[in-house]
Amino acid sequence: MIEFSRVGHRFGDRVVLSDVELTLPERRVAFVGANGSGKSTLARMINGLVLPDDGKVLVDGLDPAKDGRKVRKHVGFVFTNPDSQIVMPTAGEDVAFSLRGSGLSKAERARRAAEVLAEYGLDGYAEHPAHQLSGGQKQLLALCAMLVLDPAVLVCDEPTTLLDLRNKRRFAELLGTLRQQVVLVTHDLDLLDGFDRVVVLDGGRVVADDEPEPALRYYRKLAE
Amino acid sequence: MISAHEPGTSVVHRAPVGAKLLALFALAAAVFVLGSPLWLGVLCGVVLLGYALARIPARRWLRTARALLILAVFVFALQWWLLGAQAALVVCLRLVTALAAANLVTLTTPVDDVVSAVERWARPLRRFGVRPESVGLLVGLTMQAVATLSGIAREVREAAKARGAERSVTAFAVPFLVRTLRHADELGEALAARGAGDR
Amino acid sequence: MPDVPAPRVSLPAADLARTVVFAAFIAVLGIFPGIYLGGSGVPIVIQNAGPLLAGAILGARRGTASVVLLLALVAIGLPLLSGGRGGLAPFVGPSGGFLFGWIASALVTGLIVQRAERPGLPVLLMATTAGLAVDYAIGIPFLGAYTGDLGAAAVQSLVFLPGDAGKVVAAAVIAAVVHRALPGTLARPAVHGE
Incomplete structure (x- = not known):
């Protein structure tokens, strides 16, 4: 369960979020909104990458402002551009990087990494140079690097913006099968099949919060 | 490597x-x-x-x-x-x-032998808060960054060429540096998200 | 593209990322062939402007750290110097002192730039000039130790002075533009969302 109570945030003079009040127990939640609506900032607060100026965030009872480390173990984060997220030279090393604080030996980490890669369709790519993977494969790799830690929550910030249509669909399907609670930030409305709840943001405020269909109807009207 | x-x-x-x-x-x-x-x-x-x-x-x-x-x-x-x-x-x-x-x-x-040797030599420093494993990590991180920046450099040079500015140092260096710094910020965020800043 | 907010990440990760990425940046300056300087038509290796830029853009601490990291990776055998050179040979060769000098270069450049409230071109020029001067101050005696004649070493190094002077100016100009494009780069990482 993710709770935002009276959350506000500013960058300099610009108000990015104000008075956000949300309780999210659902398994599939989406944040939808235009550029600059504050949806990415709100998502980053779940992982403690951005801390609120006002109010409080709780993720399954953990406060990112106090337990940043615990929260980041609990919450995985997939960014838009996998090039920025992939930090090691080969796919296997990158996934193993996530496990470096786990107490496993180097060999065990490599084995575990190869297993996870195989599970999500990157079988045999452990030794492959990460930057030579295709765009879709890179985003899968970024996902594997998070899932190897088996987090309870997965936040994805526009993960399909740089993907082609086929890879986008695949990625969406894959998200549907995960056991994690998923929070998806997007303005791609095709991805929201099977979502339980859609939160629409505009100018840093929650302007709609509903099941996908009525929420998206409101969002489309907002865009006109 | x-x-x-x-x-x-x-x-x-x-x-x-x-x-x-x-x-x-x-x-x-x-x-x-x-x-x-x-x-x-x-x-x-x-x-x-x-x-x-x-x-x-x-x-x-x-x-x-x-x-x-x-x-x-x-x-x-x-x-x-x-x-x-x-x-x-x-x-x-x-x-x-x-x-x-x-x-x-x-x-x-x-290179791997040198890395493990350095990690071995750094072990006594552990009590001062040095983490020997981070040597290999730094090597991997930097090599990955070299690969990423080489890609950026190539793109920036093409862009400079497209604008007929392939001989201008600033037309190459400024966008290259700006994108380099952006990449550093994103990498920092990604590392933080994966707990690299947490001790 | 998504609207990425200014992150307020914990500083160690952001510092680590900047150090690593700038070490890679200096390496790429050497690896990437054919950067044309002015109208000369001859590709010029501008890697030795890297430490000046590191100091001028990141400041003393992170700039120096990135140069040290790069040199350490070169020393363990990665071919990250211009022309694909790597290993220990560049350090023990006659121009090894100029490589060690890079560390002081980034440090001095960074220290001077940090003193300015908002680094403009004059301060940056002073900083990069001082940075190069320190590099020479370490590199020339090292070369002198090789040849056994400091004077001759100084005379030989004069060959590089015009090119290096150009790089000093270029580094200052570039750093000035970057500071204007991304204000706050020196102070704290990741404040570009302001």
Whole structure:
């Protein structure tokens, strides 16, 4: 369960979020909104990458402002551009990087990494140079690097913006099968099949919060 | 991983990293202290013997030798003109001996071995908060960043070309640097999301 | 593209990322062939402007750290210097002192730039000039130790002075533009969302 109570945030003079009040127990939640609506900032607060100026965030009872480390173990984060997220030279090393604080030996980490890669369709790519993977494969790799830690929550910030249509669909399907609670930030409305709840943001405020269909109807009207 | 290493199983290859580095430092010191062409010649001979022992294949050996020879001839000519023949010979022997020895260590030592050696040496520092594992991590992170930035550099150069500015330093360097810094911010965020800043 | 907010990440990760990425940046300056300087038509290696830029853009601490990291990776055998050179040979060769000098270069450049409230071109020029001067102050005696003649070493190094002077100016100009494009780069990482 993710709770935002009276959350506000500013960058300099610009108000990015104000008075956000949300309780999210659902398994599939989406944040939808235009550029600059504050949806990415709100998502980053779940992982403690951005801390609120006002109010409080709780993720399954953990406060990112106090337990940043615990929260980041609990919450995985997939960014838009996998090039920025992939930090090691080969796919296997990158996934193993996530496990470096786990107490496993180097060999065990490599084995575990190869297993996870195989599970999500990157079988045999452990030794492959990460930057030579295709765009879709890179985003899968970024996902594997998070899932190897088996987090309870997965936040994805526009993960399909740089993907082609086929890879986008695949990625969406894959998200549907995960056991994690998923929070998806997007303005791609095709991805929201099977979502339980859609939160629409505009100018840093929650302007709609509903099941996908009525929420998206409101969002489309907002865009006109 | 790309490196200057030449795989092999010789005595030189199998010698511990620490021993090789110590030998190199001792030799470099000796080369600087000694001023007699005779002794320098002996040291030079010892290094060449090392190459023979390591059985470095001719293609690697020739390439290094050719580069070294061109440098030595150039330096010799310049020193001869400035300082005279004897001094020129001493400088050239120093140059060839030190460079050939350093190159031999690099050729016979895989990067991974150096990394694990450094990690081993850093272990006593653990009580001061140094994490030895982070050496390998830094190597991997930087090599990945080199790959990413090479891609960015290529794109930026194409863009500069498209705007007819391929000869302008700023048209290349400024966008390259801005994107480099952006990438650093994103990487920092990604590392933080994966707990790299948390101790 | 997504609207990425200014992150307020914990500083160690952001510092680590900047150090690593700038070490890679200096490496790429050497690897990437054919950067044309002015109208000369001859590709010029501008890697030795890297430490000046690191100091001028990141400041003393992180700039120096990135140069140290790069040199350490070169020393363990990665071919990250211009022309694909790597290993220990570049350090023990006659111009090894200029490589060690890079560390002081980034440090001095960074220290001077940090003193300015908002680094403009004059301060940056002063900083990069001082940075190069320190590099020479370490590199020339090292070369002198090789040849046994400090004077001759100084005379030989004069060959590089015009090119290096160009790089000093270029580094200052570039750093000035970057500071204007991304204000706050020196102070704290990741404040570009302001």
